[in-house]
Amino acid sequence: MTKAKREKAAKWLRDSAAVRCPDWCVGGHRTGDHPVDRRHFSRWEYQFRPVLMAPKIFRPRKDGSGLHDVSSWKLEVYVAQGWQQFEPRIEIMSDSGDKPIGEGIKLTLRDARKLRAALGKALEVAQSS
Numbered sequence: 001m002t003k004a005k006r007e008k009a010a011k012w013l014r015d016s017a018a019v020r021c022p023d024w025c026v027g028g029h030r031t032g033d034h035p036v037d038r039r040h041f042s043r044w045e046y047q048f049r050p051v052l053m054a055p056k057i058f059r060p061r062k063d064g065s066g067l068h069d070v071s072s073w074k075l076e077v078y079v080a081q082g083w084q085q086f087e088p089r090i091e092i093m094s095d096s097g098d099k100p101i102g103e104g105i106k107l108t109l110r111d112a113r114k115l116r117a118a119l120g121k122a123l124e125v126a127q128s129s
């Protein structure tokens, strides 16, 4: 099934307040999507494991054994847009599992530009000597 055919089935996308599915969206929208999930997500996604942050997460097992499960985690950067939001957001999420789903940093495009500028300046300072 093509992307266009799947989206035709999602009634919420035909709402007059809905944002048209952007070209950058992975699509796959359905009429039964929970309102929270009525979002466009980018195909593009950047994932990496920050070296200076704890690369492993220790979770206590629920069996009362006192043992822990260990797993690694990463940061994910992608573009998303709520079905009624006028512009996309840049979202930076960790998949560490120690936060509720969807908790992370969500930036407007304007704020993302500020962060880009700040990171650029920080790199200049850090690399000068």
Ligand SMILES: [Zn+2]
Pocket (backbone or CB within 6 Å): 020, 021, 022, 025, 026, 027, 028, 029, 039, 040, 041
């Ligand atoms: Zn979409």
